[in-house]
Amino acid sequence: MKRTTYAGSVDESYLGKEVVLKGWVQKRRDLGNLIFIDLRDRKGIVQLVFSQEFDADALASADTLRSEYVIEAVGKVVPRADGAVNPDMKTGKIEVEVHQVNILNKAKTPPFYIQDDINASDDLRLKYRYLDLRRPEMQRGLLIRNRITQAVHRYLDSNEFVDIETPYLTKSTPEGARDYLVPSRVYPGHFYALPQSPQLFKQLLMGAGFDRYYQIARCFRDEDLRGDRQPEFTQIDLEMSFMTAKEIQEMTEGLLKAVMKEAVDFELKTPIPRITWNEAMDRFGSDKPDIRFAMELHDMSEAVKDGGFKVFDSVLENGGQVKAIAVPEGAKAYSRKQIDAKQDYIKRFGAKGLAWVKVTEDGLQGPIAKFFKDKTGSIKAAAEAHEGDLILFVADKRKVVADSLGYLRTSIAKEMDMIDKSAFAFIWVVDWPLFEYSEDFERYIAAHHPFTMPNEEDLDLLKTDPHKCHAQSYDIVLNGYELGGGSIRIHRRDIQEQMFKALDFTKEKAEEQFGWFMEALDYGFPPHGGLALGLDRFAMLLAGKDNIREVIAYPKNSKASEPLTNAPSFVSGKQLDELFLKPEIPADAKVNKPEE
RNA sequence: GGUCCUAUGGUGUAGGGGUUUAUCACGCCUGCCUGUCACGCAGGAGAUCGCCGGUUCAAAUCCGGCUAGGACCGCCA
Numbered sequence: 066m067k068r069t070t071y072a073g074s075v076d077e078s079y080l081g082k083e084v085v086l087k088g089w090v091q092k093r094r095d096l097g098n099l100i101f102i103d104l105r106d107r108k109g110i111v112q113l114v115f116s117q118e119f120d121a122d123a124l125a126s127a128d129t130l131r132s133e134y135v136i137e138a139v140g141k142v143v144p145r146a147d148g149a150v151n152p153d154m155k156t157g158k159i160e161v162e163v164h165q166v167n168i169l170n171k172a173k174t175p176p177f178y179i180q181d182d183i184n185a186s187d188d189l190r191l192k193y194r195y196l197d198l199r200r201p202e203m204q205r206g207l208l209i210r211n212r213i214t215q216a217v218h219r220y221l222d223s224n225e226f227v228d229i230e231t232p233y234l235t236k237s238t239p240e241g242a243r244d245y246l247v248p249s250r251v252y253p254g255h256f257y258a259l260p261q262s263p264q265l266f267k268q269l270l271m272g273a274g275f276d277r278y279y280q281i282a283r284c285f286r287d288e289d290l291r292g293d294r295q296p297e298f299t300q301i302d303l304e305m306s307f308m309t310a311k312e313i314q315e316m317t318e319g320l321l322k323a324v325m326k327e328a329v330d331f332e333l334k335t336p337i338p339r340i341t342w343n344e345a346m347d348r349f350g351s352d353k354p355d356i357r358f359a360m361e362l363h364d365m366s367e368a369v370k371d372g373g374f375k376v377f378d379s380v381l382e383n384g385g386q387v388k389a390i391a392v393p394e395g396a397k398a399y400s401r402k403q404i405d406a407k408q409d410y411i412k413r414f415g416a417k418g419l420a421w422v423k424v425t426e427d428g429l430q431g432p433i434a435k436f437f438k439d440k441t442g443s444i445k446a447a448a449e450a451h452e453g454d455l456i457l458f459v460a461d462k463r464k465v466v467a468d469s470l471g472y473l474r475t476s477i478a479k480e481m482d483m484i485d486k487s488a489f490a491f492i493w494v495v496d497w498p499l500f501e502y503s504e505d506f507e508r509y510i511a512a513h514h515p516f517t518m519p520n521e522e523d524l525d526l527l528k529t530d531p532h533k534c535h536a537q538s539y540d541i542v543l544n545g546y547e548l549g550g551g552s553i554r555i556h557r558r559d560i561q562e563q564m565f566k567a568l569d570f571t572k573e574k575a576e577e578q579f580g581w582f583m584e585a586l587d588y589g590f591p592p593h594g595g596l597a598l599g600l601d602r603f604a605m606l607l608a609g610k611d612n613i614r615e616v617i618a619y620p621k622n623s624k625a626s627e628p629l630t631n632a633p634s635f636v637s638g639k640q641l642d643e644l645f646l647k648p649e650i651p652a653d654a655k656v657n658k659p660e661e
Numbered sequence: 662g663g664u665c666c667u668a669u670g671g672u673g674u675a676g677g678g679g680u681u682u683a684u685c686a687c688g689c690c691u692g693c694c695u696g697u698c699a700c701g702c703a704g705g706a707g708a709u710c711g712c713c714g715g716u717u718c719a720a721a722u723c724c725g726g727c728u729a730g731g732a733c734c735g736c737c738a
Binding site for chain 1: 664668671672673687688689693694695696697698699700701729730731732733734735736737738
């Protein structure tokens with residue numbers, strides 16, 4: 066029997082017609098000689114009715130049906146009686162009088178309900194991911210993801226972009242994240258690496274003359290996981306020749322506009338606002354500011370200077386900053402205990418403390434208020450605070466101040482419900498530093514990546530004082546998440562060589578690692594640049610989720626394993642022998658995963 | 662590598678040394694029921710309270726270790 070339509074698609078246009086439906090039993094309501102079955106497929110749910118009046122055999126069969134049985138049902142679509150209409154259901158005005166039903170497969174009772182708003186653990190959901198994915202909410206997320214990628218293909222195709230695949234088995238390169246390695250059977254002791262991104266391959270495609278490339282590409286980074294980070298993730302990867310940073314951003318805005326329209330029917334206004342990296346750090350304490358709410362950081366140096374509060378004074382004398390945010394109506398909302406908890410939290414960013422005052426009708430109140438009795442007006446003005454507000458101060462080095470207040474800003478905004486959850490607030494963060502100092506490596510590393518073009522006016526600095534250079538790079542930020550980033554790339558060998566030099570590469574090391582790439586720059590390489598968007602994060606944000614696992618069909622758990630297949634796993638000695646591998650596992654190493 | 666939180670029938674939970682035969686809800690099973698849609702009613706089954714050890718006359722409960730999961734810091738060019 067051929068399915069005539071989806072269960073969830075049956076509507077009044079089918080009235081009087083015979084339909085063949087296939088799907089899962091969502092729910093059985095057995096009233097004796099009258100049985101209702103909610104039949105579910107990916108389009109929704111329709112009510113089946115079984116009665117002797119339609120077919121006695123079908124009624125008998127319906128009695129044996131259980132949740133999640135897979136069935137096919139033949140019946141007539143009829144209107145429901147006046148009192149039996151269910152206004153909460155899309156298909157609530159009709160039902161299907163079944164005169165034939167076949168069980169296609171039985172089902173065990175699932176470990177959790179196949180419905181939205183379950184609170185089963187993530188572990189259980191991942192182990193039975195195929196059941197989790199039956200839930201409409203999960204299907205909705207994957208369908209939004211699908212609409213995004215379909216819109217991307219359409220928009221880019223209509224703008225002359227060429228979809229080209231790049232290798233997954235490629236060369237390990239220094240810098241950046243830890244690589245996933247794949248041993249070579251043919252070359253003992255040699256390894257491929259899974260790509261952290263198609264970066265150099267897409268640049269070479271510019272060298273090849275394709276001038277507009279895109280790929281929805283999987284990327285791999287062997288680092289610890291977070292809610293917005295998986296070891297394998299998907300980028301919408303773009304690269305363009307002969308375009309300025311501004312032109313690339315405009316092309317991206319066109320893409321975002323198309324995606325927002327098609328995926329969630331949101332009218333994105335362009336141009337998207339731009340902010341420099343410096344301004345983002347100063348005003349929001351973050352390089353990925355959430356601009357759905359204000360509560361910006363304010364420099365309090367002048368207002369608190371010479372107040373006699375030693376903590377502030379000594380920080381300022383040592384070239385640090387005193388900055389603050391004013392929490393609207395925060396004086397009542399935050400108890401001393403809650404402020405202390407915030408203080409404990411920001412210590413992880415290096416903050417030594419969190420100073421605060423409450424703005425009341427009698428002036429400032431709080432442990433440090435006594436230092437600023439005659440400065441109430443200037444403090445209120447500097448912090449843009451009003452009566453009833455709570456002013457939170459952090460005094461420290463620039464980065465500590467930014468991290469701490471940036472965190473406080475977003476966490477308090479969430480707690481105080483200051484965020485419009487229906488908003489999609491995009492912003493470009495431009496003019497990034499070219500380098501950042503790594504405490505770990507005790508040297509400068511590329512802030513974006515080593516192929517990023519410095520600002521034209523900084524090209525001389527690259528030779529003399531490279532670490533002051535800013536870059537022609539840009540991030541696109543959505544609701545406080547780094548949605549994507551890109552840059553104009555270096556297309557001249559001399560600049561690329563200077564870049565490696567600034568990164569403390571010896572000439573030999575640069576040649577060994579990237580000689581193959583730099584040689585390409587010698588053969589008429591066009592100016593070019595591009596950008597990559599994180600598809601998982603994009604889908605997460607458009608689906609209104611707070612974890613990218615919710616929009617990935619088969620994600621890893623937070624310990625980088627996959628409970629469904631139980632990957633990673635041990636392999637046979639034969640497999641290891643073929644690859645010339647011999648694991649040496651320290652006695653204290655954790656080697657077993659659950660259920661091994 | 663570090664910090665914090667969690668672990669009790671299939672699922673989610675209550676219980677924080679002995680009034681426990683471990684609470685409740687949903688689910689599951691059996692029976693009844695012709696207008697349900699969170700169907701209803703009656704009955705029933707289902708848990709060695711994550712694992713190991715310690716304290717104690719007595720441990721689901723207190724302590725230690727381990728394991729697993731989650732969040733965060735580091736890490737993520």
